Amino acid sequence: MNLLQNNHRLILILLLIFFSTVYGQNYDNLISKFRHYLDIKNIPLSQPKVVELKFNELKNVINVILLIDETEKKLEPYYLNQVSTVQEIPLTVEEYNNQTPKEELQKAFDKNYETFVEFPVSKVNNSVTLKISAAQPLESSGISFYLDRFTKMPEFIEIKVIEGQQEKIVLAKEAINDNTINFPLTKSNQWLITFFFSQPLRITELILQQNNVLQTTDYFIRFLAKPGHNYKLYYNPEIYIGNTGYINANLINEKNVYSLNITPENIHSNSQFKPNDDDKDGIPDIKDNCVNIYNPDQKDLNNNGRGDACDDDDYDNVINAFDNCPLNYNPDQTDDDEDKLGNACDNEESRFTEKYKSLPWIMITIAFIVIIFLSYKLITARSPATKNNNDQEN
Numbered sequence: 001m002n003l004l005q006n007n008h009r010l011i012l013i014l015l016l017i018f019f020s021t022v023y024g025q026n027y028d029n030l031i032s033k034f035r036h037y038l039d040i041k042n043i044p045l046s047q048p049k050v051v052e053l054k055f056n057e058l059k060n061v062i063n064v065i066l067l068i069d070e071t072e073k074k075l076e077p078y079y080l081n082q083v084s085t086v087q088e089i090p091l092t093v094e095e096y097n098n099q100t101p102k103e104e105l106q107k108a109f110d111k112n113y114e115t116f117v118e119f120p121v122s123k124v125n126n127s128v129t130l131k132i133s134a135a136q137p138l139e140s141s142g143i144s145f146y147l148d149r150f151t152k153m154p155e156f157i158e159i160k161v162i163e164g165q166q167e168k169i170v171l172a173k174e175a176i177n178d179n180t181i182n183f184p185l186t187k188s189n190q191w192l193i194t195f196f197f198s199q200p201l202r203i204t205e206l207i208l209q210q211n212n213v214l215q216t217t218d219y220f221i222r223f224l225a226k227p228g229h230n231y232k233l234y235y236n237p238e239i240y241i242g243n244t245g246y247i248n249a250n251l252i253n254e255k256n257v258y259s260l261n262i263t264p265e266n267i268h269s270n271s272q273f274k275p276n277d278d279d280k281d282g283i284p285d286i287k288d289n290c291v292n293i294y295n296p297d298q299k300d301l302n303n304n305g306r307g308d309a310c311d312d313d314d315y316d317n318v319i320n321a322f323d324n325c326p327l328n329y330n331p332d333q334t335d336d337d338e339d340k341l342g343n344a345c346d347n348e349e350s351r352f353t354e355k356y357k358s359l360p361w362i363m364i365t366i367a368f369i370v371i372i373f374l375s376y377k378l379i380t381a382r383s384p385a386t387k388n389n390n391d392q393e394n
Contacts, residue, residue, distance in 0.1 A: 030066055030075075032274040033241050034234035039266045041070075041230035045258065050251055051225045053260035057235070057267065058219040060144060060180065062113060064241060066234040067223055076231060077248035078223040085216040089134050091208070096129035096192065105130065108145075108206040113240035116148040116202045119195075123315075126198055126305075132191040132208055139187040139212030144180040148202035149239055150278055153286040155305060156196035157181055161188035185211065198305025199291065204240060222251040225258075238276050238286075293321045 036057075043051060058065070058080075067076040093105045100117065107115040108130075119128045147153065159171040159181075171183040173196070191208060195201060221233065275284030281296040283289075289298055290310035299308045309321045320326040323342075324335055330344035339346065 028272070030241075031068070031234060031270070032272050033237045033239075033276075034066060034270050035236040035238065035273050036234070037268055037270050038233040038235065038262065039230075039268060040233060040260065043225050043227075043229075043258070043260070045225060045227040048224055048226050049258050050222055050254040050256075051258045051260050052220055052222045053262055055219050055221055055233070055235075055262060056217075059217060061236040062146060062240050063219070064113075064235075064237055065221065067221075068232045068234065069226075069229055070232055071226075071229040076223055077251075078221055079248055079251040081220045081222070081252060083218045083220065086214055088210055088215060089136055089138050089213060091135075091138075092133045093206075094131050094133075096131050100128075108203045111205065113146060113204045114242070116204045119197070119201045119203075121198065121200055121306075127194055127196045128201070129192055129194040130206070132193065134189050134191075137187050137189050137212070138191070138208070138210055139185065140191075140209045141185040141211055142180060142182045142209040143193065144205075144207040144209075145203055146179060146205045147239065147286070148204050149276070150285065150291050151202045152197070152199045152288060152291050153179075154195040154197040154201055158194040158196075159183055160192040160194075161186055162190040162192065163188065167192065187212065198289070199310075222254070222257065223248075224251065234270065238273075290321075293319070295321075 038055065040053070045051075063080065063082065065078065065080060067078045068074070069076045091109060092102070093109060094102050095105060100119070104117050107117045143159070154176055156173050157171070157176050158169075158173040160167045160169050162168075170186045171181070173194075193206070193208075223231070225231070275286065277284055277288070279288070279290070279292055279294045281288070281290075281294045283296065283298060285291050288307075289295070289300055289305060290307035293307070293309040295307045295309035300306065300311075301308055302311070302313070304311065310319045312319050312323070314323070314325070314327055314329045316323065316329045316331040318331065318333060324330070324333055324340055325342035325345035328342070328344040330342045334343045335341065335346075336343055337346070
């Protein structure tokens with residue numbers, strides 16, 4: 001009986017260690033997704049109370065946050081509320097060459113970071129021009145865009161407006177180093193935004209700043225704080241990571257709340273932040289020339305923006321990393337001898353010997369036997385002559 005109880009205790013201890021280890025890994029993994037965090041400490045409370053803080057730093061970032069109870073080291077439920085007091089100028093969007101349906105393009109303007117519009121690469125021209133039309137003249141000095149997972153940052157951007165029948169350059173073609181691009185304050189009804197890219201481009205949201213409308217959008221965060229507990233609110237992830245699963249909508253109904261004041265001293269860069277690297281090759285996705293293929297060397301011999309590992313040098317619709325003849329057109333990938341070298345670049349003699357792997361050994365054995373036989377015949381042929389010579393000498 002005691003032995004059985006001891007075994008149960010041992011199993012329970014092992015399970016606790018396992019789940020705490022997994023939880024710790026998930027905890028650290030979540031934190032590493034965010035660029036910044038907000039320190040919330042020394043809240044003057046004598047009992048648990050719903051606290052609310054206005055945090056408008058969320059305006060120009062993805063509205064996904066992670067709230068941590070630093071005292072208990074656990075995820076804390078919260079409620080994030082966005083309050084807008086004015087309406088933005090309505091926008092419509094179409095692709096300049098009308099290749100993508102308007103309803104598909106609208107996914108980049110639906111304020112839903114889980115939808116995206118995709119623009120595939122082309123062997124002719126890897127760029128897309130979006131024509132944004134405003135219901136009234138729109139004054140803007142910046143544009144922001146957000147990418148879906150497994151998406152490389154576009155290389156260049158160009159911005160124009162249409163005045164009458166003429167196109168006017170607002171921002172000449174320049175390299176993209178951030179997902180927010182600023183340009184001289186410009187006013188127009190029609191905007192042309194051109195992205196240049198070398199890998200499939202998936203945009204979840206495209207935001208053209210509207211400077212000439214009085215828009216007040218405030219962000220409020222509520223959570224149940226405990227006396228003596230300190231908290232950290234992580235925000236501004238590199239990519240949209242989905243619902244963290246710790247949202248408590250019941251908090252919005254509370255009337256008696258404690259309002260917190262946030263100062264710049266509360267805001268810090270997250271030293272644990274790790275840029276997203278889905279193929280684990282040490283190159284962040286936004287700079288990786290092969291986002292889904294492990295290629296730490298980033299080799300790109302033809303300088304086309306796609307790494308050799310995910311390029312298709314022979315244009316047979318099989319990328320080099322999986323092509324058994326990367327420099328020979330062979331869409332069927334035939335490989336008779338199954339040596340991972342396609343027939344198109346494997347000579348027939350090599351295929352024959354590799355298919356019959358025992359053949360070279362058989363030939364070597366036969367050759368060895370022939371050599372032994374000839375040597376034997378040579379020795380026996382010389383033996384009588386040698387004997388006669390010896391007799392004559394005697």
